[in-house]
Amino acid sequence: MRNPFGRRGSGAAPTTGTPGAPRTPHRAARAVVAVAAGALPALAFPAPALWWFAYVALVPWLLLLRTAPTARRAGLEGWLGGMGFALAVHQWLMPSLHVFILVVAALLGLLWLPWGWLVRAMLGDGPSGPRAAAAVFVVPSGWLLIELARSWEGLGGPWGLxxxxxxxxxxxxxxxxxxGVWLVSLLVVAVNTAVALLVVSDAAVRMAALVGLVVCALTVGVVWWGVAPPREQGTARIAVVQPGVYDGPGGAERRFARGEELTRELVGQDLDLVVWGESxxxxxxxxxxxxxxxxxALSRDVDAPVLVNVDARRSDRPGIFKSSVLIGPDGPxxxxxxxxxxxxxxxYIPARPVLGWVTSVGKAANEDRRRGTEPVVMALPAEDGRPALRIGPLVCFESAFPDMSRRLTRDGADVLVAQSATSTFQDSWAPAQHASLAALRAAESGRPMVHATLTGISTAYGPDGSRIGTPLGTDRSASAVYDVPLSRSTTGYVRYGDWPLYVALTVLAVLCAAEGMGALRRPGSELRAPRARTARGSRGRRER
Structure with missing residues (x-):
């Protein structure tokens, strides 16, 4: 019986020294290309924001991995490309971490090492049509598990999904x-995989790649036409206060005074809430x-609660906390x-006894902040017969975590609020990237999200993820008022959670099962260790 995943001959690049075959690029050149290819997807994120580029940005990397002469080399180039990706999407951390960012990137890059093996196994060595069709699902599934691993807070969290x-x-x-964002990542990597197959393969494989692209397009079409956008039910009038950069001695007091001044300018605006930034x-x-x-007094003047963020040592508990605190006309x-x-x-510094030296080469935390224990939904006072507006606060980096906004929505939040400060990275891509995350969280949860910062970019998004009004850029010291549409609709992501991750796990489990049953295991398969394959091939020649 013909193996449904069988290969149709060898299309992989021959190794150097094969008689009559063209030489492969030098190893050092391939390493440089791997790092550069891995960095390309960063251009799809803000500030460049070339969103369309995301659908082809992985193609050079995929083609490089496909032509790796050995599985070991594919793993190495997966690691190097992962380093390039980590450096590119976290480049704004360089002023804080200095040379240590290379260590961080090298550690994160290891997550892509098995992905390099997987890409070569699925795309290399002249795949058949059925195998190419499977690759459109398998390769994105492998990428999604990398994103899941990166989403662990200890590895830096889900920045750059x-x-x-x-x-x-x-x-x-x-x-x-x-x-959630997971389904979007799956689609983006699937399109990249199909495009890579179109570039390198024969007619049968190109047809499989085209079918994969059609499936992706149909998926988007079915969701677009079959899933209704959140139904709007009323509005909330929310102001953000962005005082701007106040560094140096006395900066905190001067920033507070500027926040007071900007808030008083909001008197008479009929507000439901005023939001100040992180710290x-x-x-x-x-x-x-x-x-x-x-x-x-400010809350009383503007006739609305003020949500501030306190970054200080607590008097009732040991340690420094970052806390969202709601102030009303009668006080906290x-x-x-x-x-x-x-x-x-x-x-905080993970394993501070071991890595505490980082504080001497960068701007790492000199003292670890303390953690909260549970999310909180805050109820604003009911007015004019309207039910109380319930807000779900997140602080800075937490807006990157899909599960946190989902939890707040399930707990009854009507509006998500992120309080942020990116003044350390003011002239980098970080403020724009951070503000863009609120759009995803709003779309996932079906709840509007307000992103308030000290120094920009402050903005707001409706329950479908669309931007509301004009954002406050990093060059502004100002306030802004947003009429935020409310919704009580329940999205598929809120209802069913991270199901694309389970689909990815299932796809890879099926692949492993097929390998275990021999569907993918055969003489010459690159899924075997290269040394064993060489020995087997040599023994066969001796026997002949």
């Missing part, structure tokens, strides 16, 4: 409402009743959320 590059593409946002208050309000009184309401997921090296 490939699907997040599509934050301003309406059909992609609709996909996110069904399967907008530099002292514990219990220890500084004068600051609490000033904020209370008692609603408080302590940040749960901290930025590695920025807010």
């Amino acid at each position: 490939l699907g997040a590059s599509q934050w301003q593409v309406a059909p992609a946002l609709r996909l996110a409402s069904v399967g 907008s208050v530099g002292s514990d309000l219990t220890a500084r009743p004068d600051l609490a009184a000033r904020l209370t 309401t008692g609603d408080r959320y302590d940040k749960m997921r901290l930025v590695p090296f920025g807010e």
Whole structure:
């Protein structure tokens, strides 16, 4: 019986020294190309924001891995490409981590090492049509598991998930409402895989690749026409206050004073909520009743609660916390959320006894921040017969985690609010990338999201992920008011969660089962160790 995943001859690049065969590129040249190819997808994210480029950005890397002379080499080039990707999407960290960013990138790059093996196994050595069709599902599944591993906070969190590059593409946002950013990443990598097959293969494989592209297009079409956007039910009038950069001695007090000034300009705007950015208050309000009184007076003046963020040592608990605190016209309401997921090296140093030396070469945290224990949904006062507006606060980096906004939505949040500060990275791509994440979280949850920062970019998105009004850029010290559409619709992602991840796991499990049953295991298969294959081939020649 013919193997359904059988190969149709060898299309892989011959190794150097094969009689009559062209020489492969020098190993050093291939290594440089691998790093550069891995970095290409970063151009799809803000600030370049070439969203369309995401659908072909992986093709050079895929073609390089496909022609790797051995599985070991494919793994190495997967690692090098992963290093390039990690460096490119985290390049804004260089001023803080300096040379240590190379160590971080090298460690993260290891996640792509098995992906290099997988790509070569599925695309290399002249794949048949059925195998090419399988590759359109298998290769994206492998990529998605890398994104899942990277989403662990200890590895830096889900920054630079490939699907997040599509934050301003309406059909992609609709996909996110069904399967989160994970489903968008699957689609993007599937298109890249199909395009790579179109470039290198024969007619049967090209037909399989075209079928894969059609399936991707049909998936988008079915979701676009079959899944209704969130139904809007009323609006909330929310203001953000962005004081701008205030560094140096006395910066916290001057920033607070500027926040007061901007908030008073909002008097008479009929607001439901005023949001200040991350670390907008530099002292514990219990220890500084004068600051609490000033904020209370502001809430009374604008006739709306003020959500501030306190970055200070607590008087009632040991350690420094970053906390969202709601202030009403009668003072702090008692609603408080302590940040749960901290930025590695920025807010704590993993394994500080071992890695504490990082503080001497960069701007890593000198003292670890303390973690909160649970998410909090805060209820604003009901007015004019309207039910209380419920807000779900997130602090900075937490807006990158799909599961956190999903949890807040399931807990009853009507509006998601992210309080952020990126002044350290003011002149990099970081502020734009960070602000774009709110679009994905809004689309996934079917809830509007407000992104308020100290120094920009502050913005807001509707429940379908579309931008509301004009954002405040990094050159602004100003306030802005957004009329935010509300919705009580339940998205597929909120209802079913991270199901694309389970699909990816299933696809790879089926692949492993097929290999175990011999469907993929055969003489000459690159899934075997190269040394064993060479020995087997040599023995066969001796026997003949």
